[in-house]
Amino acid sequence: MRHGVLTSLAAVAALSAAALAAQTTAGAETTSAKKSWTVPRLADGHPDLQGIWTNATITPLERPGQFAGKATVSDAEAAKFEHQNNDNLYGDRRSADAERDRDHAYNALFFDRGTELARVDGVKRTSLIVDPPDGKIPPLTPEARNRMGNRVRNRFDSVQDRPLGERCILGFGSTSGPPMMPVLYNNNYQIVQTPAAIMILVEMVHDVRYIHMDRREHLPGSVRLWLGDSIGHWEGDTLVVDSTNFTDKTSFRGSSPNMHIVERFTRVENGTILYKWTIDDPESFTRPFSAEYPFRAAVGPIFEYACHEGNYAMPDILGGARAADAKQKN
Amino acid sequence: MRSPLGGWPISFAAAAVCAIFVLSARAQSPVYKAPRTADGKPNLNGIWQAVNTANWDLQGHTAQASHILSLGAQGAEPGGVGVVEGGEIPYLREAFAQKQKNYANRFQDDPEIKCYQPGVPRATYLPFPFQIVQSKGVILISYEFANATRTIYMENAPDSPTDYWMGHSVGHWEGDTLVVSVTNLDDRTWFDRAGDYHSDALHVTERYTPISPDAMNYEATIEDPKVFSRPWKISLPLYKHLEKNARLMEFRCVEFVEDLIYGPYYKHPVVAN
Amino acid sequence: MRAKLAVLFAAAGLLAAGLPAWAHHAFAAEFDAKRPVHFTGTVTKVELINPHSWIHIDVKNTDGTVTNWMFEAGSPNVLLRRGFNKNTIAVGTEVVVDGYQSKDGSLRANGRDITLPNGQKLFLGSQGTGAPYEEKKEQQ
Numbered sequence: 001m002r003h004g005v006l007t008s009l010a011a012v013a014a015l016s017a018a019a020l021a022a023q024t025t026a027g028a029e030t031t032s033a034k035k036s037w038t039v040p041r042l043a044d045g046h047p048d049l050q051g052i053w054t055n056a057t058i059t060p061l062e063r064p065g066q067f068a069g070k071a072t073v074s075d076a077e078a079a080k081f082e083h084q085n086n087d088n089l090y091g092d093r094r095s096a097d098a099e100r101d102r103d104h105a106y107n108a109l110f111f112d113r114g115t116e117l118a119r120v121d122g123v124k125r126t127s128l129i130v131d132p133p134d135g136k137i138p139p140l141t142p143e144a145r146n147r148m149g150n151r152v153r154n155r156f157d158s159v160q161d162r163p164l165g166e167r168c169i170l171g172f173g174s175t176s177g178p179p180m181m182p183v184l185y186n187n188n189y190q191i192v193q194t195p196a197a198i199m200i201l202v203e204m205v206h207d208v209r210y211i212h213m214d215r216r217e218h219l220p221g222s223v224r225l226w227l228g229d230s231i232g233h234w235e236g237d238t239l240v241v242d243s244t245n246f247t248d249k250t251s252f253r254g255s256s257p258n259m260h261i262v263e264r265f266t267r268v269e270n271g272t273i274l275y276k277w278t279i280d281d282p283e284s285f286t287r288p289f290s291a292e293y294p295f296r297a298a299v300g301p302i303f304e305y306a307c308h309e310g311n312y313a314m315p316d317i318l319g320g321a322r323a324a325d326a327k328q329k330n
Numbered sequence: 331m332r333s334p335l336g337g338w339p340i341s342f343a344a345a346a347v348c349a350i351f352v353l354s355a356r357a358q359s360p361v362y363k364a365p366r367t368a369d370g371k372p373n374l375n376g377i378w379q380a381v382n383t384a385n386w387d388l389q390g391h392t393a394q395a396s397h398i399l400s401l402g403a404q405g406a407e408p409g410g411v412g413v414v415e416g417g418e419i420p421y422l423r424e425a426f427a428q429k430q431k432n433y434a435n436r437f438q439d440d441p442e443i444k445c446y447q448p449g450v451p452r453a454t455y456l457p458f459p460f461q462i463v464q465s466k467g468v469i470l471i472s473y474e475f476a477n478a479t480r481t482i483y484m485e486n487a488p489d490s491p492t493d494y495w496m497g498h499s500v501g502h503w504e505g506d507t508l509v510v511s512v513t514n515l516d517d518r519t520w521f522d523r524a525g526d527y528h529s530d531a532l533h534v535t536e537r538y539t540p541i542s543p544d545a546m547n548y549e550a551t552i553e554d555p556k557v558f559s560r561p562w563k564i565s566l567p568l569y570k571h572l573e574k575n576a577r578l579m580e581f582r583c584v585e586f587v588e589d590l591i592y593g594p595y596y597k598h599p600v601v602a603n
Numbered sequence: 604m605r606a607k608l609a610v611l612f613a614a615a616g617l618l619a620a621g622l623p624a625w626a627h628h629a630f631a632a633e634f635d636a637k638r639p640v641h642f643t644g645t646v647t648k649v650e651l652i653n654p655h656s657w658i659h660i661d662v663k664n665t666d667g668t669v670t671n672w673m674f675e676a677g678s679p680n681v682l683l684r685r686g687f688n689k690n691t692i693a694v695g696t697e698v699v700v701d702g703y704q705s706k707d708g709s710l711r712a713n714g715r716d717i718t719l720p721n722g723q724k725l726f727l728g729s730q731g732t733g734a735p736y737e738e739k740k741e742q743q
Contacts, residue, residue: 320706
């Protein structure tokens with residue numbers, strides 16, 4: 001029996017090495033390979049975006065201070081940052097300090113954030129945000145600051161005090177989006193495409209985004225959706241997706257329900273979709289802002305992420321708070 | 331369009347018209363040939379829904395009063411002639427005792443109450459629509475209830491490393507019929523509100539056959555030697571949503587059941603009566 | 604208000620340093636750093652479920668009775684993608700586990716390490732797990 005476990009572990013190690021090798025080669029395509037590749041198309045003539053994709057990257061949304069003024073870095077500079085980051089993220093996270101030790105219980109085997117900075121146009125990027133040019137989210141409006149300041153944090157009175165990710169209502173960190181952001185793990189997406197509808201299956205919380213290709217107008221403002229109302233059209237070989245009608249239950253870095261986001265998907269080379277988005281939300285941000293990063297071909301399948309059904313943690317979390325309440329009373 | 335019952339997006343009148351249309355279409359051409367997708371397969375794309383009371387009870391049943399007094403007629407169970415071929419579900423003797431126990435506790439134990447993903451075949455005949463997005467290698471079915479999802483592998487099906495609430499689906503075409511073999515189903519789902527259930531040995535074979543431009547027949551053969559004495563089959567039509575602006579809405583029901591599930595752990599506890 | 608904004612910007616700062624700010628839930632709310640636990644036991648059930656996997660372990664007490672503990676690990680999907688399946692850790696496997704008990708005092712803990720009798724560590728808190736990044740480090 002024990003032998004079985006070890007054999008499996010060896011198999012896992014071999015698989016991992018193979019996956020990593022595949023990842024590395026995909027990143028360094030030769031010019032000749034690029035030339036011979038043509039965009040695959042469906043019968044309707046539009047690019048075929050189908051497949052399983054990952055947006056995992058360690059490039060942060062906003063540019064870190066150490067890269068101020070530098071939107072891109074050489075591979076050598078990138079490697080330094082990657083080593084430092086990966087040692088922190090994937091290295092031994094045990095600690096003599098009990099609180100740190102407890103909090104670092106997730107480790108390398110559960111993380112799947114990638115090991116490299118995002119590469120766009122052959123060059124490594126220091127932030128996902130490309131506009132404003134400083135790579136930072138523009139300042140919030142006073143109204144948005146107010147809204148953010150009033151949000152409940154670190155309260156455990158009822159489940160409604162807890163974040164949506166913890167409640168298994170949405171994946172944490174805007175995985176389903178829009179915008180679809182890379183997070184710590186399970187950054188996997190499956191695109192299924194027909195002329196009238198394009199579906200993006202998001203691994204986290206088995207969410208499905210529908211992009212309606214057969215509708216030009218958004219739903220009436222009285223209809224609000226967690227993932228927004230997404231309508232799409234083609235501009236040349238780029239899929240352009242326009243989303244509005246969000247609820248007041250989600251917020252992307254301070255956005256309001258009236259956020260308007262436009263996403264663009266373009267197959268730029270074999271195994272890569274370039275994903276760009278622009279958020280315009282004058283109620284929340286002092287100017288529009290844009291990001292771009294690749295979605296790269298990934299090994300499937302997408303596994304079911306039945307979060308709510310297995311959310312044993314929620315009673316523990318609330319129960320822990322009640323135990324603390326009782327202690328305080330005594 | 332939705333009635334206060336919350337689950338009937340198509341009116342009964344529309345359903346009746348559909349049914350008449352199906353019958354006449356059948357009468358005119360015994361073998362209906364569906365429109366094709368670009369790769370020459372029957373085109374099942376669209377938003378579909380069952381219009382029956384199978385989710386209350388797969389077997390024939392009479393209407394009965396609501397178990398919640400204040401809901402009156404709104405919460406009452408409508409009757410139905412049943413969708414099980416031959417009428418009876420062939421339970422093994424001990425399994426039948428479990429079903430009866432489930433029935434007695436159905437308003438506490440039915441996983442639908444907790445917004446758990448419904449499994450197969452129940453997802454098909456819940457009173458909510460679902461959308462089929464059909465591509466060559468893969469067919470995605472997305473259900474409005476609990477935003478449950480299934481991927482049906484038509485090519486290069488991987489193995490399933492573990493069990494899933496929505497199972498593991500591998501499909502192929504037999505003429506105009508989409509045949510889907512579903513395994514690796516989690517044993518915690520039920521078939522209906524009457525407590526009909528299964529074990530982890532469940533194997534479901536589904537058959538989706540277009541019978542008119544706006545309807546298809548759905549069959550599911552249920553095999554589970556731990557619970558049933560022989561394979562048995564349900565059969566029901568599925569109707570296409572024809573509204574111009576039809577789309578799946580979100581029924582992200584987790585937020586509707588949190589007080590029920592976690593209420594006892596609140597600072598000011600909430601307990602269902 | 605200013606204090607709240609400071610919290611907000613501190614969170615942004617974490618991101619800027621390239622550290623992940625989110626996981627499904629923080630273990631700090633669920634488990635008590637003042638209650639470390641360390642057991643030898645036998646695996647009775649492995650739930651490769653989301654959002655986090657749970658490993659059930661029978662632990663023999665000094666008085667001969669047996670207590671069943673549950674240890675929380677991470678999301679199984681990454682493990683499945685790396686070739687794990689529901690039989691990888693078989694029921695009956697003997698393991699040494701350490702972690703921190705839940706704050707409500709129930710018999711649950713977050714797993715920091717699971718170690719097989721031969722010293723092989725399985726997929727919780729520390730190094731030597733066979734994760735891709737470590738593989739890559741070794742190759743360098």
